[in-house]
Amino acid sequence: MAQSQYLTGDASAINAFLDKFDVFLIDCDGVLWSGDHVFDGVAETLEMLRSRGKKTVFVTNNSTKSRPEYHKKFESMGIPSDVEEIFGSAYSSAIYISRILKLPPPQNKVFVLGEAGIENELRTEGIRFIGGTDPSLRRDITPEDWKGIADGSLLDPEVGVVLAGLDWHINYLKLSHAYQYLRRGAIFLATNVDPTFPMNHNFFPGAGSIGAAPLANMTGQKPVALGKPSQAMMDAIEGKFMLNRERTCMIGDRLDTDIKFGIEGKLGGTLAVLTGVSKRADWEAKDAAAVPAFYVDRLSDLRAAER
Ligand SMILES: O=C(O)[C@H](O)[C@H](O)COP(=O)(O)O
Ligand SMILES: [Mg+2]
Numbered sequence: 675m676a677q678s679q680y681l682t683g684d685a686s687a688i689n690a691f692l693d694k695f696d697v698f699l700i701d702c703d704g705v706l707w708s709g710d711h712v713f714d715g716v717a718e719t720l721e722m723l724r725s726r727g728k729k730t731v732f733v734t735n736n737s738t739k740s741r742p743e744y745h746k747k748f749e750s751m752g753i754p755s756d757v758e759e760i761f762g763s764a765y766s767s768a769i770y771i772s773r774i775l776k777l778p779p780p781q782n783k784v785f786v787l788g789e790a791g792i793e794n795e796l797r798t799e800g801i802r803f804i805g806g807t808d809p810s811l812r813r814d815i816t817p818e819d820w821k822g823i824a825d826g827s828l829l830d831p832e833v834g835v836v837l838a839g840l841d842w843h844i845n846y847l848k849l850s851h852a853y854q855y856l857r858r859g860a861i862f863l864a865t866n867v868d869p870t871f872p873m874n875h876n877f878f879p880g881a882g883s884i885g886a887a888p889l890a891n892m893t894g895q896k897p898v899a900l901g902k903p904s905q906a907m908m909d910a911i912e913g914k915f916m917l918n919r920e921r922t923c924m925i926g927d928r929l930d931t932d933i934k935f936g937i938e939g940k941l942g943g944t945l946a947v948l949t950g951v952s953k954r955a956d957w958e959a960k961d962a963a964a965v966p967a968f969y970v971d972r973l974s975d976l977r978a979a980e981r
Contacts, residue, residue, distance in 0.1 A: 676965040678946070678957060681975065688979040691968055695923040695942060697915065698723060701902075702734040702744075704872040704927030704950020705973055711874065712751045713949055715974025720754065722980055730759060731915055733924075735901035735931055737764040737839035737865035737881065740794035761911055763865035763901030764788075764795040767837055769910060770900050772799035775861065781834040785855050787848055787885040788839030792865065803837075804830055805848060815847045823850050829858070838885030838897060839865035849888055856893050866901030868931060872950045902926075902935040925973065927951050930963035943967045 681688050700706070706716050720730055732744070732755065739747065741760040748755040771777070771784065786792050786806035793806045805811060822828030833855045841848070856862055867882030886897050900906055911917065923943040926932020927950025936944035946952060946966035957965045970976065 676967075678954075678966050679968045680970070681945075681968055682970045683975070683978060685978045688976055691943075691945075692723075692726060692728070692976070692979055694921070695728065696921040697729040697731065697917060697923070699731050699733045699911065699922060699924045699936070699941075700973075701924075701926035701928070701932045701950075702732055703736055705925060705947050706732075706753065707751065708875050708949070709873040710751075712753065713972055713974065715972070715977060717753045719974045719976050722977055729915070730755075731911065732760045733762075733902065733907075733911065733935075734760075735763045735866035735868055735881070736871075737762060737767070737791050737901070738789040738842070739764070739791040740798070741765055743791060743794065761907075761914070762791065762795075763907070764791040764839065766904070766907040766910060767792065767839075767863060767865045767900040768795035768799040768801060770898075770906060771796070771801055771835060771837075771863070774906070775835070777834045777861075780832045783830060783832040784835045784837050785830075785833045785852055785860065786837050786839070787844065787852055787889075788837065788841045788865065788881075789843075792837065792839050802832070804833065805851065807843075811848050811851070812843050812845070813847065814845075815850060819847060819850070823854055826854075829854055833858075833860055835861045835863055836889070837863045837865065838881070838889060840871065840881035841885055844884045849885075849892075852885075852889055853892050856889060856895065862889065862893065862895050862897040864897035864899045864901075866931070867897070867899045868901075868928070870951065872927070877951070902931040903938055904935075905938060908935065908939040929956055929966070933957075933964040933966045937964050945969065947971070947973050949973070 745757040864886040868880035924936030
């Protein structure tokens with residue numbers, strides 16, 4: 675079983691770690707913040723990395739915000755960032771649909787299960803969509819819905835993709851529409867399939883549990899997921915930032931997304947932080963999803979290198 679090196683409190687080990695890499699791919703939920711609470715020392719740690727000539731790229735599976743919306747969140751939390759440094763699963767999904775799938779019209783519309791972040795990234799890529807934050811779907815199902823969904827009169831024949839993400843307003847009506855589109859042959863995509871969502875120092879239902887999993891259960895199909903650990907996302911990041919994978923390290927709080935993403939992406943290293951989902955026991959377990967090369971208690975422990 676691979677060993678993970680503990681760095682907290684060891685300035686020389688942290689310096690050796692930092693010297694190995696030029697680029698840090700940094701997860702958000704559970705690493706920088708928990709909901710609206712920024713972990714101590716995050717802004718100073720990013721400043722330290724940048725002052726040592728390191729490039730920082732923020733790679734999040736959270737599809738509720740677009741890159742510009744995330745940039746605003748960073749600013750509101752006093753974390754210096756550039757919108758070009760942000761790479762979310764909503765963006766990853768939008769470029770997959772527009773540049774890889776490239777479905778011919780008319781059947782190239784997307785039915786969205788998710789929030790504005792997905793809609794804004796689809797719009798940026800010129801992709802037509804329905805569903806999502808449409809207020810007319812935020813209600814109980816009615817006899818007219820049962821009839822119209824069953825006979826197709828309430829369905830849009832131009833839908834060719836169902837994209838499932840983190841949806842704070844999931845309900846029976848939306849799931850029924852999404853299910854019917856999949857039954858009619860629409861392509862099944864997910865921004866990500868994280869089962870849980872770290873928020874306010876606790877855990878809530880994740881994107882994978884509220885959208886993708888119920889639909890997978892109904893259809894027997896597995897969605898193509900475009901967030902971490904998807905290597906389609908890694909390839910897109912490599913292309914955008916011209917990564918030297920050997921000199922790149924993935925920092926994250928979750929083994930089955932962040933750490934697996936770095937390992938399967940053949941990056942030079944992975945660093946786990948213990949402020950989010952995964953704990954040391956998780957990667958010491960026989961059936962560990964992945965084992966990080968290094969770990970710290972919290973991101974700001976890297977500042978020990980300054981002293
Ligand atoms: O349910 C989700 O979508 C995830 O828990 C959440 O998005 C994780 O975000 P990340 O840790 O990748 O920033
Ligand atoms: Mg995370």
